[in-house]
Amino acid sequence: MAEIIVPEAISGPALDALKAEFDVLCDPSLWQDESALVLALVNAKAVIVRNQTRLSGELIREASQLKVIARAGAGLDNIDTAAAAEKNIVVTYAPRENSLAVAELALGFLLNLARDIPAAHADTQSGNWNRGQFVGSELSGKTLGLVGLGRIGQMVAKRANAFDMSLIAYDKFLPEDIPVIKELGVRLLEFDEVLQQADYVSCHVPLQEETYHLFSKYQFSQMKQGACFLNTSRGEVVDETALCDALISGHLRGAAVDVRETEPPEPGGLAALNNVIVTPHIGAFSQEAQLRVVETVCNDVRAVLLGKQPKSVFSRNS
Ligand code: NAD
Numbered sequence: 001m002a003e004i005i006v007p008e009a010i011s012g013p014a015l016d017a018l019k020a021e022f023d024v025l026c027d028p029s030l031w032q033d034e035s036a037l038v039l040a041l042v043n044a045k046a047v048i049v050r051n052q053t054r055l056s057g058e059l060i061r062e063a064s065q066l067k068v069i070a071r072a073g074a075g076l077d078n079i080d081t082a083a084a085a086e087k088n089i090v091v092t093y094a095p096r097e098n099s100l101a102v103a104e105l106a107l108g109f110l111l112n113l114a115r116d117i118p119a120a121h122a123d124t125q126s127g128n129w130n131r132g133q134f135v136g137s138e139l140s141g142k143t144l145g146l147v148g149l150g151r152i153g154q155m156v157a158k159r160a161n162a163f164d165m166s167l168i169a170y171d172k173f174l175p176e177d178i179p180v181i182k183e184l185g186v187r188l189l190e191f192d193e194v195l196q197q198a199d200y201v202s203c204h205v206p207l208q209e210e211t212y213h214l215f216s217k218y219q220f221s222q223m224k225q226g227a228c229f230l231n232t233s234r235g236e237v238v239d240e241t242a243l244c245d246a247l248i249s250g251h252l253r254g255a256a257v258d259v260r261e262t263e264p265p266e267p268g269g270l271a272a273l274n275n276v277i278v279t280p281h282i283g284a285f286s287q288e289a290q291l292r293v294v295e296t297v298c299n300d301v302r303a304v305l306l307g308k309q310p311k312s313v314f315s316r317n318s
Contacts, residue, residue, distance in 0.1 A: 001043040004301065007031040008050045010072055012291055014298035015048075022305065038062055046301045048072060049079070051281075052263075057083035068304040070297040071314075073098060073284055074151075075234060077207040081316055091314040092300035096151060097292035098284035103155035105283045106202055106232050109256035110160070113200070113228045114139050116254075118277055140164040145198025147214070148205035148233065149174050149186065156202060157184045170194040195222040200230060207234035215239065220246035228254045232283045235260040240270055247273050258283045 002023045006015070007030035018024055025044075030037055031053035041047060041063040048070040049055065055069060057080040069084055071093040084091050112118055115136035123130055144160050146153045146169040157167050167186040174181070176188055195201060201223060205211045215229070216239040223229065229252055231238055240261045246252045247270075256277040257270065263281055265271065271278045284293065300310035 002040070003044060003305070004046040004048065005030070005037075005040045005044045006048045007037055007040070007053050008072075010048055010050065010294060012294035012298075014291075014295040018298045018302060021302070034059070041066065045305055046070065048297055048301060051075060051078050053078060055079045055084075060084055060087060060089065068092060068301055068310070070301045072293050072297045075206055076314060077234060077236075081314060085316055090304050090310060092297060092304070092310050092312050093314050094293040094296040094312060097296050098286075098289035099151040099155055101286035101289035102152045102232050102283035103159060104286070105258060105279070106152070106156045106204075106230055107159050109230045109232070109258075109277060110139060110144070110163075110200060110202075112277055113230070113254045113256055114142075119274070142166070142199040143168060143197055145169065145194040145201040146186070147171075147191070147194060147201060147203050149181070149188075150204060152232070153202075153204035154180060154184060156204065157186055161185060168194050168197055191219075192222055195219055196224065198227060199224065200228045202230040203233045203237055205233055205237060207236050211237050213237070213239045215243070217242040217245070220252065223252060225251060226253045228252065228256070230255070231257045231259055233259065235263060244270055244273065247275050 002025035004018065004022050004024040006024060006026040009028040025040060030040060038059060041059065043065050044063060045065055046068045047066065050072050055078060060080055060083040066089050068090045069079055071079060074093065074095045076093060079091060081091055116134055120134040140163055143166045146157060149169040149171040153169065160167060161184065167184065168189050169186045170189055170191045181188060203215065205214060214237050220242055229243065243255060247255055254275045258279045259281050270276055296312055300312055303310040
């Protein structure tokens with residue numbers, strides 16, 4: 001029986017080093033088979049997951065030898081951290097290591113929405129030369145509304161400044177007087193005000209009970225006619241049906257989403273609309289970010305198994 005279970009696609013030099021030292025089971029499809037996962041975890045001391053493996057309270061309680069759960073990424077919404085705490089299982093993660101990759105994807109989305117690059121590309125590749133069909137708009141002078149101004153939101157703001165965008169944000173918990181808000185030139189407003197004033201609204205909140213469907217019919221109705229919506233946070237933060245309706249009616253000009261309510265999603269739906277850009281949850285997937293993420297979590301798993309102090313521990317009180 002392996003000591004470390006890796007039930008998703010995770011690789012890199014840091015994992016190879018772990019394999020040289022411990023008995024590691026890597027099975028990228030194990031997350032899909034809950035009963036096999038339960039069996040694999042019975043005697044395991046560590047499990048390293050991305051966001052696809054659901055580590056429920058029940059599953060955690062059955063894994064009686066488990067010492068550490070490592071999340072190769074930032075969001076912990078797929079792990080019952082309360083159940084882990086009850087069993088004194090350390091939860092480690094990589095909250096900062098992939099932020100830049102996500103922020104850069106959001107900037108890519110902004111440029112693609114402004115100039116309709118995916119549609120122009122597809123049209124040109126099919127043999128056309130329709131210059132007049134693709135008159136876009138500039139980001140300069142437009143207002144970007146950030147919902148959630150944490151690590152990723154701030155990185156997006158910093159980069160959007162280079163495009164001379166005007167920046168507004170809503171963040172329920174960020175103190176208004178922290179210096180970074182002034183440094184970034186962001187105006188903190190109420191949620192509705194951000195929705196009503198922004199040309200582009202970009203979502204960067206974590207998935208929690210309170211943020212489930214934070215963007216629903218009402219919120220989309222509050223957005224400006226012709227505005228665009230971006231989501232690189234979590235799919236369940238958005239009521240996808242309401243987003244589809246807002247796009248089909250033309251109230252929203254476009255949307256770009258990396259994350260979906262169900263992953264992988266059923267064919268059609270949002271992805272079938274021609275004013276939408278969709279990507280398969282690749283926000284964190286830059287080569288550099290993945291190296292950083294895997295190194296951080298593997299080092300922390302190694303530390304826990306050797307009785308040392310891990311560096312990046314999630315605390316439910318933080
Ligand atoms: P963070 O914790 O640094 O920032 C989140 C911000 O949201 C915080 O400032 C917090 O105060 C704010 N917030 C929380 N609840 C809110 C609410 N109800 N209303 C308004 N603001 C609220 O997190 P981060 O590193 O910036 O990451 C944000 C999210 O991005 C993650 O939780 C994760 O879900 C997602 N993410 C996605 C990918 C991807 O592959 N697409 C990769 C990494 C992270």
